[in-house]
């Protein structure tokens with residue numbers, strides 16, 4: 001039984017489209033992304049998303065959420081992609097929420113309510129310098145002290161880590177060979193040195209070093225010394241499919257924009273849309289977007305169905321979506337000619353977001369390699 | 377097939393050594409430092425270096441001796457560019473040496489040659505290209521900027537767009553319409569415009585690189601002396617095509633491709649996954665080998681094209697340039713895509729502040745990563761500028777295949 005009926009999904013989709021088409025214009029995007037005195041995203045918009053119920057859409061009803069599944073999450077993320085939303089969806093409602101849900105104690109689960117209301121923003125800081133996309137490379141260490149833990153290490157650049165309330169940080173317990181645990185660490189904790197940097201698509205974030213960062217025992221997600229690496233794998237898979245859904249939203253939008261542009265631009269006394277070679281290219285963009293949409297949908301469905309193969313379907317979706325994003329983004333610029341190269345047009349911004357979607361949490365080649373290894 | 381003998385780079389060792397020594401002595405440290413970081417150079421920084429090259433005649437080494445060049449063979453020119461790249465020097469800026477100059481010495485009067493060529497040879501003047509207009513991109517011959525004869529002057533009104541480096545240029549070579557009564561190719565004239573002439577407004581366009589390279593240029597009753605016309609009035613399309621062929625061959629910069637590929641190898645050695653350098657991954661090594669194959673192919677296409685050009689009297693044709701431009705720019709994008717695939721491991725960042733001198737913030741990732749991302753973004757246009765890939769294919773379809 002899906003959590004939402006088709007009608008409810010349609011309503012969710014329409015609510016995103018209607019509100020964002022009106023409020024989240026390109027001008028708004030640029031203003032928020034570039035405000036010198038801002039964080040690169042809008043807390044006011046975040047509050048609106050909370051009010052609309054989007055942040056809690058797949059949180060449990062006990063936390064004030066709507067109890068939706070992966071598919072509903074996909075609908076929200078596709079909306080984020082379609083309108084180039086800058087707010088920290090991935091870190092907060094996908095990776096962060098999923099970490100708390102999967103690993104948190106009943107007490108920690110209460111934090112989910114704060115996510116739904118927009119009070120709590122999170123960044124999931126797992127990848128480390130020299131780790132690349134590897135999921136099992138954790139050199140950060142948390143040593144037990146009488147009343148808590150002391151964390152030392154470094155984390156790679158993470159979107160929104162410069163500005164969210166709490167960082168979800170992975171670390172090995174005790175030593176380099178210890179089990180991996182997750183900690184909820186306030187961003188402003190003593191010993192955290194953030195190196196903020198903008199990503200290609202205008203979103204900001206930070207890499208960080210952790211030196212003697214003290215946290216209480218209650219900061220550790222869950223109890224017991226079980227290795228959380230497998231859970232982290234699941235969390236990252238959920239992130240991967242969410243990023244794919246975001247990419248599908250962006251691809252659909254930029255394909256439509258390109259179709260519309262070619263219907264108005266004339267060269268050689270003809271609309272560009274009348275050149276058959278360009279028609280076919282637009283068709284390829286459209287079909288490519290459809291391919292990505294279809295496999296991402298299949299993966300979301302597999303997760304919701306509890307399909308034991310869901311993980312591999314997600315990986316396949318990430319491979320395919322990365323390939324599709326590269327083609328669609330590149331062609332959107334190409335078919336706009338010089339116009340596609342200006343910062344003044346939204347096309348280049350979709351291109352950049354798609355580059356990010358391709359590589360966040362592992363690029364297509366990386367997932368292909370994981371698939372090859374597991375299917376051998 | 378395989379008939380023509382293509383010159384090989386054999387006896388150029390002494391020349392290469394000379395260029396290397398020169399660069400080691402003369403390349404300003406600041407220019408080299410910025411190049412290594414992938415930072416933007418200012419015009420005065422280019423000048424400091426290019427004027428030294430110019431004093432040796434090396435900017436225009438490939439021009440014929442009779443026009444002030446050194447008569448370098450294609451192989452020597454390539455060797456020169458390669459050594460510049462290896463020394464960490466910026467590539468030459470093409471608008472004077474590759475575009476304006478050859479048109480002037482091929483179609484210009486003696487006075488025009490005396491007036492304009494020395495400034496290009498010595499890098500005293502910077503040029504920009506006034507071809508594209510809002511309504512005339514791929515359909516360049518559809519251009520509308522109008523030049524009306526008034527005594528000893530043409531009065532020019534209209535607009536150009538995408539004009540690279542117009543904000544630095546002293547001169548523009550410009551296509552204007554002097555007649556709109558006949559076929560659109562027939563009423564075009566080629567004229568040289570002093571950028572300080574009253575009535576010219578240059579407005580920046582910020583590109584997806586977040587940098588200022590492109591401009592719009594507006595002409596409002598701009599009076600240009602008739603003696604600035606190149607060749608015959610109304611025959612500008614012929615000179616324009618001659619220039620485009622040179623431009624397209626020039627769009628494929630072998631030494632830049634090599635530099636990008638070298639950068640990729642360096643990034644692979646520097647970047648780790650699961651603690652191990654990516655360079656140890658056989659799949660990455662295969663990728664680099666794939667790029668090497670494509671580069672060898674583009675080099676061979678280039679050698680062939682240059683040899684054919686030499687046989688045919690020194691000027692490439694649009695047909696000859698098309699395949700080279702197509703594959704060369706595709707390769708450039710493919711290599712820079714691989715660069716991005718590596719940089720994804722650092723979070724796909726673009727620290728644009730790092731592109732400017734004096735920045736002392738914290739850089740995440742390899743030292744030149746901002747410059748490489750800039751290059752990736754900018755070269756999205758490689759398949760657009762100089763005539764898009766689609767246009768090159770149309771040329772081949774029509775010209776080579778008779779379709």
Ligand SMILES: Cc1cc2nc3c(=O)[nH]c(=O)nc-3n(C[C@H](O)[C@H](O)[C@H](O)COP(=O)(O)OP(=O)(O)OC[C@H]3O[C@@H](n4cnc5c(N)ncnc54)[C@H](O)[C@@H]3O)c2cc1C
Nearest residue numbers: 334335337338505507508513514538540757761762764766
């Ligand atoms: C970075 C950059 C630097 C530039 N520098 C200069 C400069 O210094 N001086 C200058 O004059 N110009 C410059 N240009 C302009 C450049 O030459 C034009 O952008 C180019 O010719 C394409 O024209 P357009 O932008 O109007 O695109 P359009 O002609 O509108 O083309 C849009 C798309 O339609 C395709 N298309 C058009 N016609 C056909 C057809 N018949 N069949 C199939 N496909 C077709 C094109 O290939 C392209 O993909 C520069 C451009 C860029 C991006």
